[in-house]
Amino acid sequence: xxxxxxxxxxxxxxxxxxxxxxxxxxxxxxxxxxxxxxxxxxxxxxxxxxxxxxxxxxxx
Numbered sequence: 001x002x003x004x005x006x007x008x009x010x011x012x013x014x015x016x017x018x019x020x021x022x023x024x025x026x027x028x029x030x031x032x033x034x035x036x037x038x039x040x041x042x043x044x045x046x047x048x049x050x051x052x053x054x055x056x057x058x059x060x
Contacts, residue, residue: 001044006031008038024050 006023008031021038023031030050032043045053 001029001042003029003031003042008033010035 003023003026005026007025008021008023010019010021018034018036021033021035023033024047028046030045030047032045034040
């Protein structure tokens with residue numbers, strides 16, 4: 001898995017808090033990592049799986 005060129009971002013709602021960061025600028029891949037450990041492990045998802053996760057988490 002090649003994460004070179006990943007642009008990591010975190011939610012603006014997190015403020016200065018540590019949380020997860022997401023890189024969704026890579027073709028066919030979404031990376032998720034812990035902002036406290038940027039050189040640590042990265043979870044990867046297909047864009048469709050990531051969209052489904054986000055959709056489900058936004059539901060009441």
